[in-house]
Amino acid sequence: MGLFDMFKTDTGDKMTPHLAFTTSLIYMMSADGEMDSEEVGHLLSVLGGQDDGKGTIGVGAQNQALLDASMKYRRKNSLDTFLAEAAPLLTDAQKMCIMINLIDSSLADGQPEREEQEMFAKFLKAFGITEARFQPFFEVIMLKADRTVFTNQNHPKNQPGHQVKLSLN
Numbered sequence: 001m002g003l004f005d006m007f008k009t010d011t012g013d014k015m016t017p018h019l020a021f022t023t024s025l026i027y028m029m030s031a032d033g034e035m036d037s038e039e040v041g042h043l044l045s046v047l048g049g050q051d052d053g054k055g056t057i058g059v060g061a062q063n064q065a066l067l068d069a070s071m072k073y074r075r076k077n078s079l080d081t082f083l084a085e086a087a088p089l090l091t092d093a094q095k096m097c098i099m100i101n102l103i104d105s106s107l108a109d110g111q112p113e114r115e116e117q118e119m120f121a122k123f124l125k126a127f128g129i130t131e132a133r134f135q136p137f138f139e140v141i142m143l144k145a146d147r148t149v150f151t152n153q154n155h156p157k158n159q160p161g162h163q164v165k166l167s168l169n
Contacts (some may be wrong), residue, residue, distance in 0.1 A: 019096050022047065022063075022070040022085035024098045024123070027079055027103050031115040038108040043067075046101055047084075077118065083126035095127040100137055107145040136166045 025046070029039040047063045102120055106112035124134065143164060149155050157164065
């Protein structure tokens, strides 16, 4: 092991948790056949996008290889192949992190498309996570994405006495 090995990104042919994370987001972004700018922005934010000082945001050298490997994997493999390969490698925390980021990505452009919803269900099943278990996390992400609470004073969540609470099952 070299002195600087800890700074290397996962770019080999072997699936790793980090590659699975990035590739999961690529699959979700392309689920509806297009990658919206909001989805790309979300991807850059979770990969540590950096402003080059000229108004252009990129992933930086460290994560570019990871992003390239994810795109290459996505082009070559079906979602089912990916899920079968990635799921056994991931810890529960890694699976939940991916699921939360997938929801956040699907909401980045407003509302999740039908294809994104179907893909999300496949991830849940492959990762062994029930909808009931994921529900509280979903509620938090939905609240984060619902900015109409600032622009619509008649929003149900803006009514006197309303408190935001998590439903714990």
